[in-house]
Every structure is written in structure tokens, then in C-alpha cells.
Amino acid sequence: MVVGELAYERDVIVIGGGPGGYHAAIRAAQLGRNVTLVEQNQLGGICLNKGCIPSKILTQSAEKFTSFQEGENWGLEAGDISFNADKFQQYKQTKIEQLRSGIEALCQANKIEILNGSAFFLSEDKVGIENGDKFDVFRFKNAIIATGGRPEKPLWARQISDRVLDQHSISDLSEIPDKLLIYGSDYIALEIGMAYQALGSKVTLILDDGKEEFDFDQSICRELKRILKKKKIDVVRNSDVLELQRMDDMLTVTFTLTGKIDTISGTHLFVSTPIRPNTNQLGLSRIGVEQCAAGYIKVDYQSRTTQNHIYAIGDVTEGPALAVKAIKQGKTAAEAISGIKSESDFHFIPVVAHTQPPIASAGLTEKEAINMGYDIEIGQFSLSANGFSTLTGKKEGFIKVISCKEKQVFLGIHMVGTGAIELISAGITALEMAARDEDLIFPNYPHPSVNEGLLEAVEALRNQAIHIPPKSLKAQKIKV
């Protein structure tokens, strides 16, 4: 194999075909660039093949399962309801393949060359792409690094691999765990926990890193406490995990809790852990692309690395490991390459959990706002007083808005409840447009709808939510 003998010429090389990578490639092609997209596994990346998509198929299935069980109230009668894991896996696989071939077709329609192989930088303007015994060299004007990340289990969870699952391997689980232990405090831990609980697992959540709470606004954490208790999902808080052992079909986690040693056992353990950037094989040091101590590639608001013509997007850069971030950075990078001055801004990035009920959140939490020195006002509306939530029987949850007293603009919007994920975009639009309370009070909201809960949360800021009794409105104000 002789390196560098003949180099193909390309405008843009995108390394990694996950959501960030393929969005970047298509936007660059739309803007007239000649683009090659390199993927070493499967188009769509972790998000489509192992992460977001399969996990949402799981949560949707779990939600349907719950809905079936509640059907009798509505006059819907059926025999015993059961979950066929094989059929579910088939459905999942069909959908993933459908979406993957969609991406492939889009790339083709945009005249993007797709290469299978692993890429690394040979110099500041060349990458080598290796696939088996095939090796090609490409010279590029611009490169976009979108190689994603991988979950890194804590040391104690690495010794035993059987039945110890992470964000990437959980999607292939083809059985319903009898007793599922979950280590984590993020939206993924909650999604997986609630989905398997709905499908029949006995679930225990162990908050990671000795935490007291989940990674959400304190009101959401309070509501979660209630919801998890009702679902009989146990939560172990403030604990330090010491070790994991396996005996026959059981895994046992040993941890300390307020100084005492305790254990908990389960048939499976799911560990939702930080994502580490996939940068090792890229040869970054060779070409002057700087990384921070934790390994993330340093980028500016246009996703430009310390080498001006090379960009990095998604999980290889710092920030939440969310596809929405990768997508935005990908489009921004492609536009920057094409001379368009767009930028990525993640102040109001949505964090959503497809839990039962779902959670959707954007902007500052109450604690963050206070810590940043804001004098805040809070409006909160419980969905138990919302007409639509009442008629559907999905009365759990609330909508909370956090507003800056001085400037009267919204700082954060947090929702728990059926419909929250779709509704959060109204909140995000308001946040991004620096809306004031009147901007959300003036519009008309469909009736009956959960949307009216957003209106009433904002009205609560002014003591004028219709479906909150006067005393509770006053109490809300005194609390803040």
C-alpha cells in the first residue's frame, strides 16, 4: 500500500455519516460543493442505528402497551395483552433500514459520494480512507469531522460484559429484563427505565456519581419523584458504587449509602454514561487540530477547529451529546464553508425525554437562573387542571416558565406531560425571539388542548391563570 500516490480532489470531505455528518454533507451539496461522505459502519450513525431511533421505537412501543392496558376505561376491550420481543425487533429493524435507505437516496439525489471506510488525516489537506485492503487518498479544501462518540462505562462496570448494557448495546436487547438496574440520571436512564417498567420489568434507578437528583429542573425532579413512586420504580440516591459482581443469572451492585454498605441485585444492568469523543484514530495532532484535556475538539460558534479550513461537529465537540447539536453544527459548518455567516447557539437547546409522561425542557433551570444572578419570577401550571389532559386521563405533569423580573423575558421553559415534546417548540420559539409574557398571553390556543397549559403557566406569572384558584396563585408567588 503506497500512500499519497494519487489523490482524488474534493471540495468537502465529511468524516462520519451520523445525523451531524449527513446534514453537513447535504447542506454543503445544496450550496454547490462537491462532497464525499465517509462512514465506517452504517449511514445514520449511532443515532439511527443504535441510539435515538431504536430507543424511540422502544419508548413508543412501551407507551402503546400502557395505552392498551388503560383501554378498558375507554370502552376498548381486548384479550390478554402481551409483548412479542421478536416482532418488536423486526419492526425496529424495518424502520431503521427504511430510514437508512432514505438517507442514502437523499445523498445520491444531492450527488454526494458515499465511501465506506475509516478515515484519518495524512496532512492538513489530505485524508486517507481505508477499507479492508483498499486505501485511497483524498485532497480536500474543507473537512468536517463528525466521528461521534462512544459511551464510557465507569471502571466498576467494565469487568463484566454479559448483561451489562450501555447506550449503544441496549437497543439489541431482545428480551424484557426481569429485574433491570439502571445507573444514570439523564434522560436516557429515565427513558429506558420507564419503557422497561411499562413492558414488565422491575426497575431500580441508581443515580450516577452519587447524585441526589436527575439532570432536570427541580420541579421536574419533584414530579419525577411522585411519578416513579407510582410506577414502583425505586431510586437509589447519594450512593457511591463500589463494585459489580455476577453470580449465575444475577448481577449485584455494591454501594455505600450514608456511610453504610448496601447491595442491590438485578438480572440486567443498563449504564447511561458520558460520551467520549471518537478522535483517537484521526491523527489530529499531526495537522494542528487542537483538543481540550477531555479529548473534545476545540471549535468556535461556526464549528471551525483551530485549523481554519477544518470543522468538527457533534459528539467530538464539547457540549451535550445530542443529535440536535450535531445537526445544527453540521449545517452551520457547511454554510461557513460556503461563505455564509450562520452560527450555532445552544442556549435554548431542547432536552427531551420520551418517558411516560414525556419531559421537554429548554433554557435555564430555576437553580441555574438564580446562580447566574437573575432575579426571577416563576409561573407554573399543573396539567391536572387542564381540560384536555383531564379528558385523556393523562393528568400528570405541569408547565413551568422562568422569567427575568427586570427585563421580563423568558429564561427557561420546562414541561412534563403528554404533548410536551411537540409543545416545547412554542416555548423555544418564544425563548429565541426574546418573548415577554404578553407575547405568549396574546395568542389564541386551541381548545381543548395541552397548549392551553403553556398559556396558563405564563398567566400564572401575572396571577391570572384561570384554572388556578386564587390561594394557590398567591402561594406560588410567595414561594418564589
Place this chain on the structure above:
Amino acid sequence: MVVGELAYERDVIVIGGGPGGYHAAIRAAQLGRNVTLVEQNQLGGICLNKGCIPSKILTQSAEKFTSFQEGENWGLEAGDISFNADKFQQYKQTKIEQLRSGIEALCQANKIEILNGSAFFLSEDKVGIENGDKFDVFRFKNAIIATGGRPEKPLWARQISDRVLDQHSISDLSEIPDKLLIYGSDYIALEIGMAYQALGSKVTLILDDGKEEFDFDQSICRELKRILKKKKIDVVRNSDVLELQRMDDMLTVTFTLTGKIDTISGTHLFVSTPIRPNTNQLGLSRIGVEQCAAGYIKVDYQSRTTQNHIYAIGDVTEGPALAVKAIKQGKTAAEAISGIKSESDFHFIPVVAHTQPPIASAGLTEKEAINMGYDIEIGQFSLSANGFSTLTGKKEGFIKVISCKEKQVFLGIHMVGTGAIELISAGITALEMAARDEDLIFPNYPHPSVNEGLLEAVEALRNQAIHIPPKSLKAQKIKV
């Protein structure tokens, strides 16, 4: 009965306890008024007891029924699924009573006096309230008329009452019609049609007044054509109904279609017709409250009638017979009474249909915008290319934005698809805040979500939707 002997003194009398009335009463009480709310039937009015709420319980139930039938794909197995109409009626009744007692409790908490009886004006500052042989006189500073409306069947549909249902009586139907004929072209006709089709009825829609299309944007009508065909719901367009006959258990509608006479038969007929204002018994002419020719009470943007201290809201005023309008007018009237200068504006009132899939619409349709002389641009995104819609299998529908070419602000947003009703509030917020395309392109949208469809519809305006192939993007532009 001696009228006027002793008059009770009140700040505000609200006549009618539907959504408009009780919102007005509570807002007035929040603002310190002494309020009496008069209702002759049941609190919550038609909306809660006969209209919006029961119809949404029906549509939700139908949606669940469909979801059950699709469950097997997802690995959810159950025996034969059936619909128990009695249990459904029980559920419906429980929910209505729950919501009604909620309104009652809220009124009490706000120290609102609730009177049962029918009210009419004795003079410009006095109403009489009659309940059986009890009669009381109240002197008021302000009155709010919120007596609602009633559906008025066309003449040919009035002769036979058995099995001929309207918006108010359909909710008590305690069987699934074998063959349901529907006369109407509005959201209610579609909701009822699709719900009963899902529950097993053979449904035929006869567009009212000889119409060619439903009351939505032309793209929605096109999508509806496809969806209704797939559901085997027949649609009779451009027809003039001549008469209705009954023989045994069958109703037969005779109509002319392109000059020829034709008939169609069904076991039940549902007629979704215009709502006429309930004003006859109020004695309005006595006190100088003017009505237009069709009987609606004339009001300004604060819902003030031609008598400055008397307000009218909801279905007794002109405009769409929607609870959202009544609610907004009710709050505006209560605020105006209390010296607050708020106003109602219905340019961007949402019209939603809880169909399968749902429809949500706000602002101008394409045709309206063109007729008003706007030079428009259109961005449209099919949910068949949306990741979340694909994984849930709910791929029907689209999102369409209509933008003014000159000023680059949005004029209308139209959606068909699962999640549309919650998502429309993002569109409405954008419309109300005079957002430009960049205001909806800049924010982050959760991934995967139907919300991303809104982003891509806006991106399509700029030829840069990621999940639309270049040729289709160009074709969209050429079409406009």
C-alpha cells in the same frame, strides 16, 4: 310575581356559563369585581357537556382503537378488540362531571355566585333571573352576554328527528352507526366521520351547500382526498340536497349532482351546520344592544356592545363558533370592564381537527393570501420524510408555511399529521410575533421529532430542507 321590587346589586352579571362565560367571570373576579354567573342548564355550557369535550373523548377513543389494531406491528399482541359503547359513555360522563365540578370549585374559590336560571334584560342596568316559580332582579354595573348558540339544521333535515343528529345531540349517540351519512365540510364533520369510521361505521361525507372542498387550505384538502380514500370514506361533492326520507331503519338523502338526481342511504345522518346565536329571550331590543341581520350581537375588539357597559362574547357574536374565541373575548371583556386595555384578535386563531391524522391551521390559506393581493412563497414538507413520523408509522401529512415575499413574514401555517395540534402553537407564536423565516430556522428542534417538520417546511422556503431531494425542492418553487 312582582318584578323589580327588590334588586340585588352586582358589579358584573355574566349570562351563560360556557367556556366564554366562566373565563369572563373568573377573570373579572380576579380583578376584584363582585360577579354573578347565570346558567340555565349546566356549567361548562355546550362545549363541556355536548360539544368540544365529548367529541374529543370520542376522537381519542377512536384513535386508541386504531392504535390497538396496529399494535401487532409493534410486537403488541391482544385478542379480538371490540368497542363497548356503554363503557365509553360511562367514561365520557365521568370526565364531563369531573371537569364540571372543577369549574364549580374554581368559581367558588373566586367567590363567584352561581345562579341557575334564565336571564333577560329588564332595563339597561337590570336583569331578571327566572328559575321555576322563583324570580329575582339584579342591578348590575356591567353585564356580559355569553348565551352561546345552537346548530340550525337545513330545512330538509328538520322533518325527521329520529337518527338525524347535530353537533349537540351526536354526543349522546350510544351505538356505532352501521352506515353514517355526514352533511358538512368543517372540522366537526371530519372529526365525527373519521372517528366513527375508525370504530366501524361505513361513512359517507356530503359536502354542505354544494361545496367542492372542505373548509381548509387547498393542500390540506388534497391530502384529505388521499386519506379519506384510503379509509374508504366516500365524499359527495358539488351536490344539492333535495330531501330526506325515512323508511324503516334507513334514511335516504336525495340530491342533484351535475344535473342528475341521485340518492344515498344510511342508518344515521349527522348534520354539522352553522351555529345561530341564542339571543331571542334576552330582550336586547329593549335596551339598545344592536344585532346584525343574522342575529349576532355587534361588538368591538373589546367585546363591547352598542351599549357601552354591556359586553357580548362567544357564539352570540360573529366569527367562528369556537371555544377559543369565546374564551379570549371573555377575558378581554372582563379586563375592559376593569379598565385594562386588552383586546381580542383572531387573525391567527387556530382551527384544529382531532382527525386521524389531526389537522391544525392558523392564519391565511394559500387562496386567501393570493386573493388579498399578497405575493407569496410557500414551503412545504411531507411528514413521510420525517424521522419521527417514520418510526411511529404515522407518515401521513405535511407542514406548510405561507410567507409574504415582500416583507418575509409568515401569513399562514397549516399542518396535517400526528402532533400537529400541539405543534401549531409554535407556528402561532411565530405568526403573532411577526417572525421571519430566520426566526424559525435559527432555533434548535428536538431530534427525532415531528417538530423538525416545521423547520424543514421553513427551510423549503429557501430551497434548503435537508430531507427534500433537490429536484422536489425546485419543483415546489416552480409550482408557486
